[in-house]
Amino acid sequence: MTILTFTVAVGIVSFVAGLLGALTGLGGGVVLVPLLTIFFHVDIRYAIGASLVSVIATSSGAAAAYVKEGFSNIRIGMFLEIATTVGALLGAYLATWISTTAIAIVFGIMLLYSAYISRRVRPPELRHLPPDPLATRLQLNGSFPDLDGERSYNVQRVPAGFSLMFGAGALSGLLGIGSGAVKVLAMDQVMRIPFKVSTTTSNFMIGVTAAASAGVYLSRGYVDPGLSMPVMLGVLVGSLLGSRILVKAETKSLRLVFSLVILVLGLQMLYKGLWGRI
Amino acid sequence: MTDDKTSPPQRSSAPANPSKPWGDYQIEVVVGYLLRYGVMLSGTIVFCGACIYMFRHAHEPADYRIFRGEPSDFRTIPGVFESARNGHGRGWIQFGLLFLVATPIARVAFAVVGFALERDRMYVAFTLIVLLVLLYSLIGSGLTF
Numbered sequence: 001m002t003i004l005t006f007t008v009a010v011g012i013v014s015f016v017a018g019l020l021g022a023l024t025g026l027g028g029g030v031v032l033v034p035l036l037t038i039f040f041h042v043d044i045r046y047a048i049g050a051s052l053v054s055v056i057a058t059s060s061g062a063a064a065a066y067v068k069e070g071f072s073n074i075r076i077g078m079f080l081e082i083a084t085t086v087g088a089l090l091g092a093y094l095a096t097w098i099s100t101t102a103i104a105i106v107f108g109i110m111l112l113y114s115a116y117i118s119r120r121v122r123p124p125e126l127r128h129l130p131p132d133p134l135a136t137r138l139q140l141n142g143s144f145p146d147l148d149g150e151r152s153y154n155v156q157r158v159p160a161g162f163s164l165m166f167g168a169g170a171l172s173g174l175l176g177i178g179s180g181a182v183k184v185l186a187m188d189q190v191m192r193i194p195f196k197v198s199t200t201t202s203n204f205m206i207g208v209t210a211a212a213s214a215g216v217y218l219s220r221g222y223v224d225p226g227l228s229m230p231v232m233l234g235v236l237v238g239s240l241l242g243s244r245i246l247v248k249a250e251t252k253s254l255r256l257v258f259s260l261v262i263l264v265l266g267l268q269m270l271y272k273g274l275w276g277r278i
Numbered sequence: 279m280t281d282d283k284t285s286p287p288q289r290s291s292a293p294a295n296p297s298k299p300w301g302d303y304q305i306e307v308v309v310g311y312l313l314r315y316g317v318m319l320s321g322t323i324v325f326c327g328a329c330i331y332m333f334r335h336a337h338e339p340a341d342y343r344i345f346r347g348e349p350s351d352f353r354t355i356p357g358v359f360e361s362a363r364n365g366h367g368r369g370w371i372q373f374g375l376l377f378l379v380a381t382p383i384a385r386v387a388f389a390v391v392g393f394a395l396e397r398d399r400m401y402v403a404f405t406l407i408v409l410l411v412l413l414y415s416l417i418g419s420g421l422t423f
Contacts, residue, residue: 006340043345060313060381067310085411207382215415221347225371
């Protein structure tokens with residue numbers, strides 16, 4: 001394959017990944033690394049470097065739109081970023097040290113978990129929870145515009161959420177993904193933050209988390225300009241377009257298809273890690 | 279743009295209404311736009327680099343099967359600057375990517391200033407920790423030399 005055909009093909013795949021990731025809310029980064037390694041035979045370390053950079057583009061690109069909606073909570077984000085950035089730094093150093101087969105196996109498990117999370121029926125949101133002393137002290141409680149006016153919420157179980165966020169950061173640094181699935185689990189399920197607030201806050205945290213491991217990846221030579229260029233441009237254009245048409249599109253069946261893709265890629269990554277060569 | 283936010287600036291530590299303080303929201307909107315322009319600019323730089331790169335190398339074989347690691351031109355900030363200055367397409371791409379990595383770091387730096395203006399010492403400390411981790415990642419990894 002010449003550089004021209006390779007660049008165009010990777011650009012198109014990244015565009016579709018970014019578009020579907022934004023439309024389904026599942027993020028595009030998680031499918032990019034397996035697609036690049038399985039179909040384009042890219043070494044997983046180059047794939048992780050390129051994916052990590054594109055994650056920053058989607059996060060920073062969407063920030064303005066999310067902030068204006070008034071859902072994201074900057075205090076929750078900044079406080080939890082202490083955990084995600086330290087985790088991401090450790091994850092990135094770990095990635096330079098453990099074998100690529102081990103990374104592939106962890107990646108496969110992460111994909112299967114993401115597919116499961118995307119299909120799971122979300123339990124109804126608990127409202128009117130009592131304020132937690134630690135959350136109050138950290139000024140994490142807030143409110144957001146809901147259908148029936150401004151709705152306030154009280155954040156729960158801060159230490160457990162903070163610890164999970166450390167794990168989300170480590171996975172992000174190790175695999176070069178946004179690990180939105182783990183972030184939403186920590187904020188949604190553990191800290192009981194309303195879904196709209198946790199998804200938009202998670203989006204802005206993803207860029208900062210990825211920046212913490214980007215330095216390590218860049219300096220270790222994982223970020224190849226020739227590969228990262230079509231990935232970054234494709235994902236950026238795809239996700240910007242995706243967030244524009246999000247309101248009009250019927251995403252339910254799309255979500256099903258995308259989570260099936262994630263499931264199949266997860267099985268392939270596991271297979272490659274366990275029996276094949278990566 | 280923020281007609282509905284006519285309430286005076288308030289700190290979220292006020293227990294009666296711990297909602298988004300006016301200051302947080304204003305700063306976030308401005309920073310959100312700055313980030314978007316930053317991403318657009320970095321995308322443009324990467325695209326310009328891509329044009330040069332394609333013009334020169336389009337018909338060479340693409341092979342990423344074996345990990346060799348990037349040459350030092352693309353692994354350190356001075357190396358990238360030097361390469362971009364010499365008009366190398368890949369140097370420009372890498373420069374655009376460095377610019378992209380800088381956007382979330384700028385966001386955190388703006389947050390430090392924002393919280394300092396609100397005189398919220400605890401969050402100045404929190405955001406400073408995040409900023410230090412990010413700077414450590416750049417400097418400690420050997421990217422700056």
